[in-house]
Amino acid sequence: MKRSIFxxxxxxSLSQRxxxxxVTLAALLLGACLVGALLTVSMDVGRKAGVQLQAYxxxxxxxxxxxxxxxxxxxxxxxxxKDLAFLESQEQAGTTIYFxxxxxxxxxxxxxxVVLGGTRLQPDSPLASWWKVEGTWPGPDEPASGLAGVxxxxxxxxxxxxTLALQYGSSVLSLRINGILDTGGPEDSQVLTHLPTVQTxxxxxxxxxxxxxxxxxxxxxxxxxxSMEEQVSGAEARIVGQVAQAEEQVLGKVxxxxxxxxxxxxxxxxxSVSSTLTTAVMERTREIGLMKALGARDSTIASLLLxxxxxxxxxxxxxxxxxxxxxAQVIGYSVFGSAIALQPAALAMTLSIALGVALLCCIxxxxxxxxxxxxIILKGE
Amino acid sequence: xxxxxxxxxxxRRRQRVAVAILAVVIGSSLATALFAIYAxxxxxxxxxxxxxxxxxxxxxxxxxxxxxxxGAIYTPLQEPAFLEEEGLARLKTIFWRNNIMxxxxxxxxxxxxxxGREPVAVTGIWFDRQVVIPKGTQVRSTFxxxxxxxxxxxxxxxxxxVSPWWQVVQGGWIDDTARGEALIGRALARRMGLGLGDAxxxxxxxxxxxxxxxxxxxxxxxxEDQVIVPLSLAQELAGAPGAVGRVLVSALTLPKEKLAxxxxxxxxxxxxxxxxxxxxxxxxxxxxxxxxxxxLPGAEARAIRQVSEAEGTFLVRIQxxxxxVAVLALSASALAVMTAMTASVMERRGxxxxxxxxxxxxxxxxxxxxxxxxxxxxxxxxxxxxLGTALSVFIGAQVFGSPIWxxxxxxxxxxxxxLVVALAGSAIPVRKAMRVEPVxxxxxx
Numbered sequence: 001m002k003r004s005i006f007x008x009x010x011x012x013s014l015s016q017r018x019x020x021x022x023v024t025l026a027a028l029l030l031g032a033c034l035v036g037a038l039l040t041v042s043m044d045v046g047r048k049a050g051v052q053l054q055a056y057x058x059x060x061x062x063x064x065x066x067x068x069x070x071x072x073x074x075x076x077x078x079x080x081x082k083d084l085a086f087l088e089s090q091e092q093a094g095t096t097i098y099f100x101x102x103x104x105x106x107x108x109x110x111x112x113x114v115v116l117g118g119t120r121l122q123p124d125s126p127l128a129s130w131w132k133v134e135g136t137w138p139g140p141d142e143p144a145s146g147l148a149g150v151x152x153x154x155x156x157x158x159x160x161x162x163t164l165a166l167q168y169g170s171s172v173l174s175l176r177i178n179g180i181l182d183t184g185g186p187e188d189s190q191v192l193t194h195l196p197t198v199q200t201x202x203x204x205x206x207x208x209x210x211x212x213x214x215x216x217x218x219x220x221x222x223x224x225x226x227s228m229e230e231q232v233s234g235a236e237a238r239i240v241g242q243v244a245q246a247e248e249q250v251l252g253k254v255x256x257x258x259x260x261x262x263x264x265x266x267x268x269x270x271x272s273v274s275s276t277l278t279t280a281v282m283e284r285t286r287e288i289g290l291m292k293a294l295g296a297r298d299s300t301i302a303s304l305l306l307x308x309x310x311x312x313x314x315x316x317x318x319x320x321x322x323x324x325x326x327x328a329q330v331i332g333y334s335v336f337g338s339a340i341a342l343q344p345a346a347l348a349m350t351l352s353i354a355l356g357v358a359l360l361c362c363i364x365x366x367x368x369x370x371x372x373x374x375x376i377i378l379k380g381e
Numbered sequence: 382x383x384x385x386x387x388x389x390x391x392x393r394r395r396q397r398v399a400v401a402i403l404a405v406v407i408g409s410s411l412a413t414a415l416f417a418i419y420a421x422x423x424x425x426x427x428x429x430x431x432x433x434x435x436x437x438x439x440x441x442x443x444x445x446x447x448x449x450x451x452g453a454i455y456t457p458l459q460e461p462a463f464l465e466e467e468g469l470a471r472l473k474t475i476f477w478r479n480n481i482m483x484x485x486x487x488x489x490x491x492x493x494x495x496x497g498r499e500p501v502a503v504t505g506i507w508f509d510r511q512v513v514i515p516k517g518t519q520v521r522s523t524f525x526x527x528x529x530x531x532x533x534x535x536x537x538x539x540x541x542x543v544s545p546w547w548q549v550v551q552g553g554w555i556d557d558t559a560r561g562e563a564l565i566g567r568a569l570a571r572r573m574g575l576g577l578g579d580a581x582x583x584x585x586x587x588x589x590x591x592x593x594x595x596x597x598x599x600x601x602x603x604x605e606d607q608v609i610v611p612l613s614l615a616q617e618l619a620g621a622p623g624a625v626g627r628v629l630v631s632a633l634t635l636p637k638e639k640l641a642x643x644x645x646x647x648x649x650x651x652x653x654x655x656x657x658x659x660x661x662x663x664x665x666x667x668x669x670x671x672x673x674x675x676x677l678p679g680a681e682a683r684a685i686r687q688v689s690e691a692e693g694t695f696l697v698r699i700q701x702x703x704x705x706v707a708v709l710a711l712s713a714s715a716l717a718v719m720t721a722m723t724a725s726v727m728e729r730r731g732x733x734x735x736x737x738x739x740x741x742x743x744x745x746x747x748x749x750x751x752x753x754x755x756x757x758x759x760x761x762x763x764x765x766x767x768l769g770t771a772l773s774v775f776i777g778a779q780v781f782g783s784p785i786w787x788x789x790x791x792x793x794x795x796x797x798x799x800l801v802v803a804l805a806g807s808a809i810p811v812r813k814a815m816r817v818e819p820v821x822x823x824x825x826x
Contacts, residue, residue, distance in 0.1 A: 023720060023724070026720070027717065027720060030713055030716060030717065031713075033713075034709065034710065034713045037709065038706065038709075038710075041702075041706075045702070049695065049698070049699065052691070052694050052695040052698050053691055053695055054691070055687070055690055055691035055694065056687065056688065056691040057687045057691075061601070063568075112446060113446065114446060129690075129691075130686045130687045130690045130691070151446055151447070152446060155446055182686075183686065183687070184438075184683055184684055184685055184686030184687060184689075185685065185686070185687055186447070189446045189447040236568065238568075238601050238605065239601050240601045240602060241546035241547070241548070241599070241600050241601035241602065242433055242434045242544065242546050242600075242601070242602065244601070245433060245546045246430060246433030246434065249429070249433070250426065250429055250430060250433075250695075253426070253429060253780050253781065254426075254699060256779065256780050257418070257422075257776065257780045258702075258706075260776050260779060260780065261415065261418070261706060261710075261776070264411065264414065264772060264776075265411065265706075265710050265713075268407045268408075268410075268411050268710070268714060269713065269714075269717070271403065271404075271407050272404055272407055272408075272714065272717035272718075272721070273717075275400045275403060275404055275721060276717075276720060276721070276724070278400070279397075279400070279724055327709065331702065331705050331706075331709075334701070334705065335698050335701050335702045335705065336698060
């Protein structure tokens with residue numbers, strides 16, 4: 001008998017006090033939305049902000065173990081381009097690893113020494129995001145084209161579209177300069193072209209002098225460095241201290257900040273939800289008195305009210321989380337220009353907080369209402 | 382009369398009043414804390430980033446091309462273009478001198494080493510030096526007029542503060558006055574088979590020195606293939622006293638986006654004098670490099686764009702994120718305060734009916750209710766500001782190691798917010814209740 005009437009009671013109680021239920025639901029929904037959004041954002045912010053710092057450039061360098069090509073001049077040791085193939089497919093913690101192989105030659109142009117670097121000229125790589133090119137990037141199908149650093153262009157009087165003759169030993173490379181490169185770094189006094197062009201000039205097919213690698217910051221970087229040393233024969237992987245340390249520390253701070261803010265908002269919204277819920281239960285003291293006078297047991301009344309709050313908490317939690325997810329995406333797109341990843345842990349936390357707060361908040365006023373004599377409650381004193 | 386009425390209702394309904402005030406306190410403390418963090422975050426993060434290296438490179442203005450491949454310097458010193466070590470203290474006299482967090486001059490020469498046939502790059506550097514700007518030095522304290530420093534100012538700087546990621550993995554740091562000692566890069570040490578305490582002979586043109594390896598250095602950068610000595614020793618070897626090849630400067634800057642829109646994309650030479658002054662007095666990297674070039678004639682100061690641009694976008698995004706979060710939390714707590722106030726008025730519809738039945742005018746009833754809401758909003762707003770201050774101080778200490786104090790203007794905003802939201806939250810239900818006939822209200826109550 002009780003079993004069959006319980007859902008009916010629950011439904012009636014919720015639907016007949018529609019306005020009150022709606023206010024409680026709204027408070028729960030708002031709190032869950034805020035908590036869900038902030039938890040989702042704070043769990044993903046490290047990765048998102050890390051993408052912003054990608055513009056810092058390489059955080060890992062791969063050099064020949066027996067001394068960088070640079071320090072030994074053109075006769076130095078080289079890495080094999082073939083060994084780098086494994087980097088192409090490598091993904092680390094869901095983010096792509098970017099890399100740029102370099103091969104250098106010290107050449108002469110109109111009597112002055114100029115460093116010629118061969119690399120992959122990828123305008124959209126994070127390893128070149130701060131490069132400014134006046135003119136155009138050399139296309140992949142024009143091997144004898146390149147970029148001249150601003151200092152080289154100034155010293156030799158080159159303009160975009162001009163040609164530059166570079167002498168290396170007895171061979172001469174005639175390079176079409178498609179653009180002038182301004183990086184604010186050492187490339188400003190270099191000439192860059194495609195990697196195979198320099199390999200041909202040096203007569204070193206498949207050789208690479210140095211590889212710049214951009215990977216996700218964090219503890220995985222050290223592991224990646226070790227695995228690269230195993231995969232690329234004769235290589236030494238060097239973590240660029242400045243970039244790696246800066247990222248790890250700064251991203252750690254951003255993450256910590258967001259977590260603290262999320263905790264703060266969580267606390268605040270739990271408190272405001274609890275005040276709404278407490279009032280909602282307190283208002284029903286008369287009803288509780290009536291039920292007791294009609295012979296209902298304490299446990300029946302308690303389970304009815306708790307079930308009511310449970311339904312509201314669950315509904316508010318789920319709807320609030322969904323709304324919060326939308327808010328998180330709005331934040332993701334407007335701040336970082338990309339979606340925030342779904343965080344299952346955030347869903348679990350939001351739901352358990354919504355339910356926990358809802359139940360906790362009705363237990364105290366409920367116990368108080370149950371302790372009082374029904375006659376006194378009904379008299380309204 | 383009004384005061385007595387308020388006191389009575391507050392006392393009788395103290396539990397309800399406490400709940401409503403609590404809602405206001407929570408709302409305005411969140412607003413205070415989040416806006417305090419928002420206002421400060423860009424400076425804090427910029428400072429944080431500055432401890433990870435230089436963002437400006439100062440080199441002699443020269444037409445010669447640098448032959449530098451991954452740190453090995455090929456440029457012969459035959460047409461020397463140097464900066465003067467003497468003049469570097471002037472970096473601390475520019476308009477944004479307090480934003481110069483540190484600088485490290487260096488001089489690199491390509492020397493012969495007895496061990497191995499390859500040339501070795503020897504870099505002389507300031508490790509940790511005291512710089513004194515003597516009393517009476519011209520300081521650009523305002524845009525228009527330089528003043529004279531009123532007292533000696535001393536300042537410690539060098540590579541150990543500018544590049545804190547340099548690590549001596551074996552042995553220890555050497556002194557700036559050391560003559561017979563050197564640090565040696567980890568990769569070079571391995572290649573040459575050198576260990577702690579071993580001797581290395583370096584020669585440059587006529588000069589030669591025997592140095593004892595006092596430490597093995599790991600930096601992850603070019604220095605791992607170099608011999609690092611005090612700057613004065615490198616100058617002696619090169620036979621060029623007081624010469625500096627380049628200076629790394631770490632300056633606290635804000636992204637260009639912080640400039641007013643009308644001058645953001647203008648070139649300095651196209652600006653009106655007034656715009657130029659505004660630009661010059663903004664802590665952006667281009668203004669600081671201009672100021673460095675003013676005090677160091679013959680020098681070229683360039684932003685290390687890789688660093689400054691990455692940091693610029695990062696800072697702008699993080700600040701924007703904090704603003705969104707603050708607005709979000711604020712609107713949610715405003716809604717919560719409004720519901721609390723509405724609930725508290727709705728409960729007392731019977732009272733409104735009674736007052737009207739006894740002949741009170743609508744304006745009198747409204748005054749009482751709004752005065753109540755105003756008092757609660759004011760008390761809650763002030764308490765919320767106090768709590769919010771505590772929160773932002775706590776978060777600042779946790780995240781950045783030093784407290785964030787909210788700007789005084791935030792106090793006004795926070796209290797005003799508590800007031801406005803509390804008033805708005807009760808005005809709507811009061812108006813609604815007054816439209817209803819008193820009899821109906823009384824019967825419901």
